[in-house]
Amino acid sequence: MRIFSGIQPTGRKHLGNYIGAIQQYVAGQDRGEAIYCIVDLHATTVPYDPAELRTGVYDLTATLLAAGLDPERSILFRQGDVQEHTELSWLLCSVTPLGELNRMHQFRDKSVTQRELVSAGLLFYPVLQAADVLAYRADEVPVGEDQREHLELMRDIARRFNARFGEGILKVPEHRIPEVGARIMDLQDPTRKMSTSGSTAEGTVYVLDEPGAIEKKLKRAVTDSANPPEIRRGPDKAGVSNLIDILAAARGTTPAEVEASMAGARGYGDLKAAAAEAVTELLAPVRERYQQLRADEEHLESVLEAGAGRARAIAAPTLADVRAAMGVGPNR
């Protein structure tokens, strides 16, 4: 079983990234051959600062190691170090319908909200994402709910490629979206997902927040005005459902177990306090390890460099097969 996922080195990583993705990356190390990519090239598709991009890669490397990725048991690397990704993304363009790229929700959302230039890179973003995974012939891709559409396109691209150039050349991957925590919502506006740019400052818990900040944000989370308060999930209870999911993911239990454990609660205050405690317990050790790891950039760079070498060794044979099937380069 080969597992692959990618994560952007931009902005501060939040509780949604942690629960929806990073926790699954760590678990993936016990389930198979795990490969994780810090996607610096994807980050160039929106306005950005080059120096910040470079430091953002180190921030994220340190965060992922602090969360429990072990370079001995997984491959962690920077996308821009492995040129097979960009070459494959170009080759995959030939089997990617423009109409589908135009219809992608993330492209639509980002191109509408962006006041500066909307780059072609933003439109081609999902093709590069497909290349990331397909270059490794990965079986499974752990992601949050917001990546479902990109994963479906990736599967289509792989199927189309195989139909056009030869069955079995590319592997059609499965997504792995967690049952709990695939879509963590903004604590202040639980109809919006927690995100790097679109959520409120008060409603977003960052992985590196201090315990005091975590507690404050969770204790001020928006719930509802049911009287008496009802600690249960439901479509009409976005804020409470989100807190239940967060607590379940942080404790490693199920939402049903959280609901049962809250049966004697006096009100939403108990749920918020329990969530604050569990999230602090989850993130405080990550923050401490982060501070030590982040101080040694040379070590972080050596982890990424070693990871890139191992990644290239897996991606290069796929590219050789793809080039041969497409008639690109000499006939070997």
Ligand code: TYM
């Ligand atoms: P990115 O960097 O935006 O997010 C990283 C991961 O975090 C998940 N996530 C969430 N999960 C639950 N609740 C939330 N509120 C929440 N917000 C974010 C995302 O689903 C994602 O799994 N396009 C990708 C990066 C990428 C990639 C890839 C992913 C590039 N190549 C190849 C998988 C495979 C992205 O922008 O993720």
